[in-house]
Amino acid sequence: MSRWSAIVGYSLVGAATQLVWLNFAGVTTVTATHYGVSETAIGWLAQVFPLLYVVLSIPCGLLLDRWFRPALLAGAVLTTLGALVRLGGDHFGWLLAGQLIASVAQPLVLNAVTGITGRYLSEKDRPTGIALGTASIFAGMVLAFLLSAVFPTAGSLHTMLVVTAAFCVVATVLLAAALRHPGHHAPAVVAVPQAIFAALRTSWADPLIRRLCLLAVFPFGVFVALSTFAQPLLEPAGVTSTTASVILLLNVIAGVIGSALIPIWAARHHAESPYLVTALAATTLCCLLLAFAPSTWLALITITLIGLLLLPALPIVLELVERRTTDSEGTAAGLIWLSGNAGGLLAATAVGLLVHHPRSAFLLLAALPLIALPGAHTLRHRLATPTR
Structure with missing residues (x-):
């Protein structure tokens, strides 16, 4: 039996990762002026995501194979923590710290799209689950562009960050509730490190x-x-x-x-x-x-x-x-x-x-x-x- 609530929770968290990643893509100049830094510095708020993804993708995949639910939830929590840290103060350092935290979380979330469908959906529903889960990731990009259009000024940047953080909190709570059950396909836990890297x-x-x-x-x-x-x-x-x-x-x-x-x-x-x-x-x-x-x-x-x-x-x-x-x-x-x-x-x-x-x-x-x-x-x- 398929548990679509897990796919909904995952989809929201997947969208949240992209929202945090691209929050400043549409307001780069405004953000640079507000925080007194260059546009290149604001660009690095997004660039740290793919750079760290290349480094962390395989380790995060191994963690998901070994401890799927805790690893995925850790990714959701870190995404939310990164969004909240950005609210710590009106200084560029807080933005960079939050982006770094959230960028560590991204591979834990995105790499899980096949694992969550395999554990919570019947075989006939898995192509649909993967399609929807991946589409939600791209939908998070759209949401980031829309938020920057709704909050385009320096005075509204804080409001945009608050809305983003609230979205992340709700998504994480819903995913945590959906993952209370292990799913119908939970691979046996293997404690030997060599077995982990065998994957x-x-x-x-x-x-x-x-x-x-x-x-x-x-x-x-x-x-x-x-x-x-x-x-x-x-x-x-x-x-x-x-x-x-x-x-x-x-x-x-x-x-x-x-x-x-x-x-x-x-x-x-x-x-x-x-x-x-x-x-x-x-x-x-x-x-x-x-x-x-x-x-x-x-x-x-x-x-x-x-x-x-x-x-x-x-x-x-x-x-x-x-x-x-x-x-x-x-x-x-x-x-x-x-x-x-x-x-x-x-x-x-x-x-x-x-x-x-x-x-x-x-x-x-x-x-x-x-x-x-x-x-x-x-x-x-x-x-x-x-x-x-």
Whole structure:
């Protein structure tokens, strides 16, 4: 029997991690002026999340495999603690301290998306659970953008932080209540440390997991690079910063909708490989159009389409991981998130070097999905092998 309350609680906490992460993305200049620091310093309030994720993803996955409920709850509590610490005083140091605490929590929460569905949902409901759990993570990004639009001034920054902290508290309480029961699939606890790290060896030894890790690099990379540099890349084509913000918001909203619906359809029709091929090819075409014929309307259509088609690749890959693994799903999911975040850092860095050459930047973004196409195409043969 499926316990959907656990998925609801997890979804809220997942959204909370993204809300804390991106709280200042839409009010960077205002926040920098208010706290008397540079915009670069405010940017680091967000950058610490992917940087620490790369370092902590695998250790957090191992913790989830060993102590799933305590580790997940620790992630929720640390997210809330980070949000509350930011209210400690009207000084940049409090913001940075809170962000560092919450960034440690993020891999504990995000790596748990396959584990919580495996423990609290019946097998037929797990693709839906992973799709909804992942969509809620992207919904947290939308919520962050909306809050920055509702509270855009220096005088309202404190109110925005209070609202964020309240959301985190409610999400943590609801998750804690839902996790009172261990779930119908709770792997046996193994006390030997070598057995814990055996999960990492087992996950990486699976050729399908390695292939999925490689595939995760490219969708994440394109999405993070576009989210970071779309505004300056589109500015020479006459796209204003306000319009670029709207385009990026629509990109994430489309991704939320796609992530909630498309992976369920793909799982039911065993169409994961054809879908990934289609999404990657469409992303390449969209980036080529932006390279050679950029305009406001073309950017609106193509970047929204990229969000709709590309973001569902993550829950599709995570569902394949959950289907493939048993007691090491936290570690395997950690490898996927690690690969995706590493791809995001690398792609954003490369595009950042080309930020004053938009055509070259968009051509690079068009090339990244092409690299992943052969792996996505041959994925169907890997999926034909026994999974459990």
